[in-house]
Amino acid sequence: MLYIGIDLGTSAVKLLLMDEKGDIKNIVSKEYPIFFPRTGWSEQNPEDWYEKTVEGIGELIDGFDKNKISGISFGGQMHGLVILDDNDEVIRPAILWNDGRTEKETNDLNQIIGKDKLSEYTANIAFAGFTAPKILWLKKHEPKNFEKICKIMLPKDYLAYKLSGIFCTDYSDASGTLLLDVKNKCWSKEMLKICGIQENQLPKLYESYEVVGNIHPETAKSIGLPEKIKIIAGAGDNAAAAVGTGTIGDGKCNISLGTSGTIFISSDKFSVDCHNALHSFVHANGKFHLMGCVLSAASCNMWWMDKIIGTNDYVEEQKKIEKLGENHVYFLPYLMGERSPHNDPDARGIFIGLTMDTTKEDMTQAILEGVAFAIRDCFEVAKTLGIQIEQTKICGGGAKSTLWKKIIANVLNMRVDSVESEEGPGYGAAILASVGCGEYDNIEDAVNTYVKVSDTIKPDPGLVKKYDKKYKKFTEIYPAIKDLFPKIK
Template sequence: MKAVLGLDLGTSGLKGVILDERGQKLADARAGYPLRVPQPGWTEQDPRDWAKALREVLEALTSRLPQVEVVAIGLSGQMHGAVFLDREGEPILPAPLWNDQRTVEEARWIEEVIPRPELIRRTGNPAITGFQLPKIVWLKRKHPDLFRRVYKVLLPKDYLGFLLTGNWATEYSDASGTGAMAIRERLWDEELLRALGLAVSLLPDLGESHRVVGGLRPEWARAVGLRAGTPVVAGAGDNAAAAIGLGVSRYRPGTGSVSLGTSGVIFLPLEAPLPDPEGRIHLFCHADGAYHLLGVTLSAAGSLEWLRRIFPEVSLEELLGEAEKVPLGAQGLYFLPFLAGERSPYLEPALRGAWLGLSLVHERGHLVRAVLEGVALSLGVVYEVMRSLSQAEAFLVTGGGSASSLWLSLLGGALQVPLYRVVGEEGAARGAAILAMVGGGVYPDLEAALAATRLPEVAVTEVNPGVRQLLPGYEAWASILLERYRRS
């Protein structure tokens, strides 16, 4: 039996799946690694921990399915991180991650050198603290001795590709999230890099998501039980790969996706690169050869998990049950989910969350209800910005939060777009595997691969249309908070 293998290098662990030609999961495996927070606002991981997890996951998968022929390996992973490697390919320091905030000064400096409107025109985005380019500038400015040792800077998933093949390569979806790629031309922006005092030679080769970037090195093949030379496919950044796993692409116009994971993410495919002029939402390349808009609420299900830890004496199911008994609007209580700053549409890492409108009438159930409504409203605000560029006819909804029918009813009311819950979703690892089907020759192109592997969907029929009435109050409170934090 022929099969493909997909890998997704997440923030909490590496997930691997093996799929057959119809997209059915044959096996999966996972290995975790620590997250380091050496200073407030810093988040980083040791790439050597990723290498260890890679071996563990591959060994686990191949040991469970010894008779399956893996014809290709696809890659996905957390975007925006910076893996600084020397000429021998050894990490020079821990990799700052997508949610690392150490580069506030560098992001501001980049926009002094290249004004924000010009930067958005060239790259599709403003300078964001979490993006890779400000991290490179940070290392050069703050640690010049370390920077002089840097030979290549890779994105997290591309470091896995380097380990497996020995080649320095990336693809457009992940590269468009570095802040250094000319998004229309799909090339590294050499003029921009020169203005910042950086050489384009620091960055890897660019190409399509489904292309083969190399063959599996013999030493890795022997170690994990795969065939030497097995094609390794470039893959995609985690959001683009997850969309491919759901079938969200240019081949299905009008369909986007919403993820209620730790963060909340709205993904909308685009045929042409149309950035928001103010840069309030992201514009990236999609793995299907086109583009996509991405709006991010940093603390979605993360807000609910934070609340659950405050009340350890009750289960999550009990908390959600209490919230169901509370009327819409939580009797005047609003929750702003800015627990880790906020991306869309505020782009303010210093912003912090709040309950607003508290009174003596409010009990624990009101707090839970306000969190659910606040996340839904936050995503509603994000979509209001996005819809001026592209509108969805339907959203496929995924992530841990999608298990809550109450939350989905609130989200559907906030977005005012039909929602469909996806059955059997495996996230970005699935998308990486589907891209591997194309690179490995299982299907002639991505359209055929997506048609053969489409997942079943169930319509969400319970929608609370009254949620939209809460948006003006939410936005008014958010404006007050935003002004306060920008002054401080």
């Protein structure tokens, strides 16, 4: 049997074909544009996602027996607001996870409704990237579009809807809307009332591994796929990546170094930190997880390499970095504002500590270290809950850098494991498809068979000590300058 995993990312959709043994048979990637109408805004056209997905499926299955394809599932960028009218037409471009326009709506939710109430309703507080503040922004600034809304969905669910005709989402992705009662796994009536929407405008909720239906006959015919193919709900990108790296089970951890950076801590029990600095979400296995999100991670390095120093040879630039733990330059990686733990859409990227002898290599190193320090910020919150993590998996584009993994291992003082497949969300989506089609009884059994560790980096006690001192200095920078950010917008 063959399974298709679709990873709907911010810059491209990546499609993966996996067999019943977990072997990846083919990978296809298709890029699409992202639009920044104003500073801090971020949008995409959902039609572009579907067009490139259909195009990618054709290339993905070329040369393979289509009749062996059993299921399709998804991992997708979270929090995006996709709205359809009563003709199933997209009303406006999707407002993405890294869009910062909802500062006022976010503050109103946290301060007027109150963080305690929000946490009671959803297990989370409002962050600028979440879906509910976007709905409130739309209601105020685009009332005509708001009145047209028939269906509200998340990015990957638009693909599922186009492929199957089923209006659906899964609990992990729904957790990031600020509309879900995470603890009780149902839509929050209080939040729906606050946002002025009806439950019938929201999709039906499924577990990530559940079958929502079959591919629509007309869609199957147009793409050239058998009508028997099952469509499985899928998961938010981080939950899908956790499946793809085998991060299933109490206390297991995964770091994703993609456009954003996340820490993902799997848990058998529901929990919330006292300041809601970490997100409390449902996991793809039906249980729970804590997640911290750094809005700019590998994208910081891409920005520096591509736009500033003008090179795409990332490996060569990193070869010149030798003195770890001794850099005098610091970097705040807040190019798109920051979520965990600061929840500050006004925050911006900053180099500090530059001198006449600062080199390009120092600044490159500072970017890698700054992202690692920001990730450690999230782990420090987890420690307040009594959670002690001694090892983590890692995935995402940034995880291809051995140097970056070494920095992270020593900043966090924990073992960092890479897995054989680097295709976290896409591979996780394919695994969810295999479970939904009955290849395995549950996700735990599937990942125990499919996911293998390929490489391990252990922390060096000497470097750990150096980075611990540097991290403590790093934590002093943001509080010292945070009041300046709103003044320089």
